[in-house]
Each structure stands twice: as structure tokens, then as C-alpha cells.
Amino acid sequence: MANTENHQIDNQLNVIPFLLEGEFYFSQGVKAFQKHNFQKAEKWLKRAIELEPDNPLYPSQLSVLYTETKAYDQANQMLMKVLDDFGESYVDCYYLLANNYAHLGLFQDAQKNIEIYLNKAPNGEFADEAKELLELLKAYNDDIEEDEDEWIFDEEDELLTYQESAFYYLEHHDWEQALPIIEHMMARYPDYVLAKHDFAWALFFSGQQERALKLEKEAYEEDPSSIHSIVNLAIFHWEMGEQDTSGQYIEWLENVYPIHDQQRLKVATAFAHTEHYELAYQRFKDLPRHKLKNHLSYYKWYSIAAYKMGLKSKAVEVWKEGCNRHPRLKEIGRQHPIERND
Numbered sequence: 001m002a003n004t005e006n007h008q009i010d011n012q013l014n015v016i017p018f019l020l021e022g023e024f025y026f027s028q029g030v031k032a033f034q035k036h037n038f039q040k041a042e043k044w045l046k047r048a049i050e051l052e053p054d055n056p057l058y059p060s061q062l063s064v065l066y067t068e069t070k071a072y073d074q075a076n077q078m079l080m081k082v083l084d085d086f087g088e089s090y091v092d093c094y095y096l097l098a099n100n101y102a103h104l105g106l107f108q109d110a111q112k113n114i115e116i117y118l119n120k121a122p123n124g125e126f127a128d129e130a131k132e133l134l135e136l137l138k139a140y141n142d143d144i145e146e147d148e149d150e151w152i153f154d155e156e157d158e159l160l161t162y163q164e165s166a167f168y169y170l171e172h173h174d175w176e177q178a179l180p181i182i183e184h185m186m187a188r189y190p191d192y193v194l195a196k197h198d199f200a201w202a203l204f205f206s207g208q209q210e211r212a213l214k215l216e217k218e219a220y221e222e223d224p225s226s227i228h229s230i231v232n233l234a235i236f237h238w239e240m241g242e243q244d245t246s247g248q249y250i251e252w253l254e255n256v257y258p259i260h261d262q263q264r265l266k267v268a269t270a271f272a273h274t275e276h277y278e279l280a281y282q283r284f285k286d287l288p289r290h291k292l293k294n295h296l297s298y299y300k301w302y303s304i305a306a307y308k309m310g311l312k313s314k315a316v317e318v319w320k321e322g323c324n325r326h327p328r329l330k331e332i333g334r335q336h337p338i339e340r341n342d
Contacts, residue, residue, distance in 0.1 A: 021052065026058055026061070028044040038068065042065055060090065060093070060096075062078050076100050092121070092124065094117035097109075098130070104180060114130050171294070186199060200213075212236065227253075227256060230252055231249075233246075243274075265292060272284075272301035277304075277305045284298075296328070299319065299322025319338050
């Protein structure tokens with residue numbers, strides 16, 4: 001009996017408490033990242049940062065994850081926090097910042113950070129890549145410059161660049177590309193209200209429905225007369241199977257006749273999207289097609305509305321023109337009734 005008791009005591013003494021510290025979660029995050037399980041990797045890395053907030057390696061790695069998933073603004077937020085918290089000892093952050101800015105199309109910011117990096121670490125780990133990127137940025141600027149001052153975009157030009165980029169990705173249903181651009185636009189131009197509605201739209205169709213609905217409801221409470229809010233809410237509720245709620249917003253839109261073509265298109269699209277095809281067709285046929293030829297949504301929903309109204313030749317005409325202008329339209333509209341021969 002005594003021997004058994006001594007054996008149990010020996011076993012207890014040999015037990016070493018295992019505390020899960022930041023390094024463990026970091027290693028798990030890196031493993032998940034390498035397996036492209038980005039959601040799990042983000043979870044582990046965030047836990048590592050919580051446990052060891054003074055370790056700059058962890059937020060740096062999280063920024064790399066965000067870059068890999070095209071969340072460039074989130075990546076840059078992490079990198080700027082590292083620079084703020086840990087000073088100049090992490091100069092690689094400047095290169096990573098520049099890389100993200102280049103992806104966002106913010107070439108001035110990219111060039112500025114590349115030059116800072118090369119000034120501080122001319123022989124650093126990313127020196128060769130930084131020099132190559134700097135050459136590309138300079139070549140790009142040379143192509144668009146006519147004189148020394150032209151490459152410095154004024155605020156209006158920069159906003160227009162954001163708008164065009166966001167519009168392109170939204171129309172092509174490339175939500176992952178659209179979201180970081182719109183998010184950066186909101187941060188840089190908080191008074192540009194349309195960006196908030198576009199952001200909610202991209203969030204919703206990227207799968208973040210609850211967050212998108214919450215943001216749009218908040219915007220609606222601030223401005224109940226906003227056509228953008230009403231259109232988004234009508235479509236969001238319809239997509240979520242809440243037809244009665246959607247119908248309340250649609251009923252309001254029936255008496256709205258905007259002046260601007262973009263808003264007129266939004267209203268017509270809302271009617272078509274929620275299967276109010278007669279209302280949609282009446283609005284679409286009055287729209288100036290030559291002014292909306294860059295809108296894939298115009299061709300998609302106009303042709304659907306015409307088709308559902310029994311105007312098949314008109315529907316085919318609009319659909320074919322849209323597909324000829326925008327080859328991507330056929331992929332986006334693969335459930336189109338013309339393609340399905342309904």
C-alpha cells in the first residue's frame with residue numbers, strides 16, 4: 001500500500017503545469033495560415049496578441065494574413081499600430097504598408113512608404129523587392145504625368161479614382177476587391193455618404209448580411225428619405241425572405257421619380273430585384289441606355305424585367321448587347337431566365 005501511495009505522489013510531482021501563452025497560439029495561427037485556413041489563423045493570432053500585446057511579431061503576422069485575404073486597410077491598421085507602439089525598430093512595416101497601398105491604387109502613399117523603407121533599411125530584407133516596386137511606381141507616374149505637378153492628384157481627382165474603382169468591382173460582383181476600397185474611401189472622405197450604402201451592399205452580398213442590415217438601418221434612421229437606404233433595405237429584406245418588410249420600402253419607391261440617372265437606375269433595379277416586373281419595366285424603358293452602358297446591372301435587370309413581362313425579343317436584345325459589352329455579365333447572370341430558357 002505504501003509503495004502505491006509513493007508511486008502516486010511521484011506521478012503528481014512529475015506533472016508540469018502547461019500554460020497556453022501567446023507563442024502557442026501564434027504557432028497555431030501560422031500553421032493555419034500555411035494551410036490557407038485564414039479564419040482560424042486570424043482567431044489564433046488575435047488570441048496571441050491578447051496574451052502578449054507587447055510582442056510586435058504577432059500583429060505583424062496578422063497584417064500579412066490580412067494582405068493575403070485582400071483586407072488591405074485592416075493590414076495597414078495593424079502595421080501602423082506596430083510602428084506607433086514599437087517605433088522604428090520594425091522598418092519592414094514601411095515596405096508592407098507600401099505594398100498594401102499599391103494594391104489599393106494609392107500610388108503616392110505607396111511610393112512615400114517605399115522611399116522611407118529604403119532610406120531606413122537600404123540593405124534590408126525587402127530591399128530588392130522595394131527597389132523593384134519603386135521602379136514600377138515611378139514608371140506608372142511617368143506614364144500619367146504631363147508635367148511635374150500633374151502627378152499630384154487633388155482631392156477631387158483622388159475621390160473620383162476611388163469611385164471608379166469601387167463602381168467597377170461592385171458592378172462585377174467582386175465583393176472582396178470592393179470592400180477594402182470602399183472602406184478606405186469612407187475613412188478618407190467621411191462626408192461622402194454614398195460610400196456607406198455601397199459598403200453595406202458589398203457586405204450583404206459577400207455574406208455578412210446581419211452587419212450590412214444593421215449599418216443600413218442606422219443610415220436610414222439618420223436620413224429616412226435616402227433613396228439609397230430605401231433601395232438597399234428593400235432588397236436586403238427581400239433576399240432574407242422578409243417580403244412584407246421589403247414591400248413597405250417598395251411601396252414608398254413607387255411614388256419616387258429621381259432626377260439623376262444613377263438613382264433612377266437604382267429604383268428600377270429595386271423593382272426588378274423584388275419581382276415587381278411591371279414597375280421595373282416602366283422605369284427601365286425610360287432610362288437613357290447610352291448613359292448607362294457601363295452598368296452591368298442595367299442590362300441584367302432590364303432584360304429580366306422585359307422577359308418576365310413577356311417581351312422576349314426586347315429582353316434578348318438588351319441581354320445580348322450587355323453580354324457583348326461586358327463578357328463578365330454572362331457569368332454574373334448565369335441564372336438569367338434567357339440563359340435557362342425559362
